Amino acid sequence: MRIRTLEIGVGLFLLAGLLALLLLSLRVSGITAGPTDSYKLYAYFDNTAGLAVRSKVTMAGVTIGKVTAINLDRESYTARVTMDVQRNVDILPVDSTASILTAGLLGEKYIGISVGGDDELLADGDVIRDTQSSLVLEELIGKFLLNTVNKE
Amino acid sequence: MRKRSPLERVRLLGKAGLDVLAALGRSTLFLLRALFGRGSFDNSLTLLCKQLYSVGVLSLAIVVVSGIFIGMVLALQGYSILATYGSEQAVGQMVALTLLRELGPVVTALLFAGRAGSALAAEIGNMKSTEQLSSLEMIGVDPLKYIVAPRLWAGFISLPLLTLIFNVVGIWGGAMVAVSWLGVYEGSFWGNMQNSVDFSTDVLNGIIKSLVFALVVTWIAVFQGYDCEPTSEGISRATTRTVVYASLAVLGLDFILTALMFGDF
Numbered sequence: 537m538r539i540r541t542l543e544i545g546v547g548l549f550l551l552a553g554l555l556a557l558l559l560l561s562l563r564v565s566g567i568t569a570g571p572t573d574s575y576k577l578y579a580y581f582d583n584t585a586g587l588a589v590r591s592k593v594t595m596a597g598v599t600i601g602k603v604t605a606i607n608l609d610r611e612s613y614t615a616r617v618t619m620d621v622q623r624n625v626d627i628l629p630v631d632s633t634a635s636i637l638t639a640g641l642l643g644e645k646y647i648g649i650s651v652g653g654d655d656e657l658l659a660d661g662d663v664i665r666d667t668q669s670s671l672v673l674e675e676l677i678g679k680f681l682l683n684t685v686n687k688e
Numbered sequence: 689m690r691k692r693s694p695l696e697r698v699r700l701l702g703k704a705g706l707d708v709l710a711a712l713g714r715s716t717l718f719l720l721r722a723l724f725g726r727g728s729f730d731n732s733l734t735l736l737c738k739q740l741y742s743v744g745v746l747s748l749a750i751v752v753v754s755g756i757f758i759g760m761v762l763a764l765q766g767y768s769i770l771a772t773y774g775s776e777q778a779v780g781q782m783v784a785l786t787l788l789r790e791l792g793p794v795v796t797a798l799l800f801a802g803r804a805g806s807a808l809a810a811e812i813g814n815m816k817s818t819e820q821l822s823s824l825e826m827i828g829v830d831p832l833k834y835i836v837a838p839r840l841w842a843g844f845i846s847l848p849l850l851t852l853i854f855n856v857v858g859i860w861g862g863a864m865v866a867v868s869w870l871g872v873y874e875g876s877f878w879g880n881m882q883n884s885v886d887f888s889t890d891v892l893n894g895i896i897k898s899l900v901f902a903l904v905v906t907w908i909a910v911f912q913g914y915d916c917e918p919t920s921e922g923i924s925r926a927t928t929r930t931v932v933y934a935s936l937a938v939l940g941l942d943f944i945l946t947a948l949m950f951g952d953f
Contacts, residue, residue, distance in 0.1 A: 553849030
């Protein structure tokens with residue numbers, strides 16, 4: 537009888553541990569299915585300051601993918617951003633625009649895609665041609681200061 | 689105190705170095721023999737179950753209670769700092785990342801060293817000083833297999849599970865303080881957390897850390913007990929050493945593991 541309660545205790549302990557792992561993966565890290573059901577898109581930006589790997593890719597405020605790599609393109613001296621977009625969002629026209637936006641005034645950077653009007657759709661490995669670079673606060677302040685100095 | 693010649697001092701230094709090396713070699717052989725040595729018992733699962741109970745289940749209370757309080761304190765401190773920058777929504781991701789990456793594995797391993805490690809060392813040390821270990825050998829039972837191996841495996845299994853439970857309870861405690869008490873919006877608390885926590889970099893790396901800590905803490909505890917002087921003073925020294933060495937090893941290894949995992953080399 538003693539050994540039975542002991543085994544029940546150990547069983548409950550193991551179950552609690554596994555349940556904790558399940559909670560951590562589903563509730564805390566919000567894990568989703570593997571990378572198979574997504575496709576790659578590329579975009580070239582003049583400036584990606586603040587954008588990072590794992591940043592969100594959104595459309596109309598809904599997260600539809602994430603940034604997987606940012607490299608420098610050796611020929612054009614621009615930044616090439618690789619994005620993984622969910623497979624069920626395969627309805628992006630080829631003239632869609634990708635812009636680097638900021639959540640809040642000083643928040644994290646993310647890529648927002650706005651829809652174009654073309655009939656042709658972007659496929660795996662395609663490049664988004666129309667892009668808008670990230671807004672660098674220092675440049676903006678610099679321009680503003682220059683303007684006020686010129687006025688005087 | 690008698691004055692020592694320089695040569696005598698060099699000799700003592702060399703002796704100390706050799707002792708350390710000998711202890712390291714002995715403990716490695718001890719670990720390998722206990723884990724992979726030949727010969728097992730029919731009731732080895734029952735033995736393991738018993739140890740899982742005394743090492744794992746009985747440590748549950750202290751781990752759960754400290755988890756809740758650490759999570760609540762993190763939320764409270766994080767909120768008061770983040771509120772000055774107007775970004776108190778980030779308190780969820782702060783609590784989750786702190787617990788998953790650092791505090792969960794480290795604090796659980798320290799608690800485990802104090803609660804279960806010291807008990808293991810004292811128990812085995814007492815068995816040695818009352819000559820139970822030699823009696824087992826006399827009747828043809830290998831104490832490494834019968835006494836040591838189940839305790840080692842129980843430690844390896846228990847600590848990662850305890851760490852997972854600690855993390856969940858801590859995040860729950862943090863959510864309780866942040867959402868129901870401080871009034872952070874529940875959606876942004878969990879949403880920010882899910883956006884910033886990555887399963888492989890945060891959750892899995894935490895589990896890897898706790899696996900390493902489990903190996904080190906249990907190994908130190910069991911070896912100190914097995915290797916102690918068979919006197920009551922020796923047992924007390926072994927218990928103290930277990931807690932001190934295990935805590936230092938956990939903190940040192942944590943830095944190395946963090947540097948390897950998050951250091952971007």
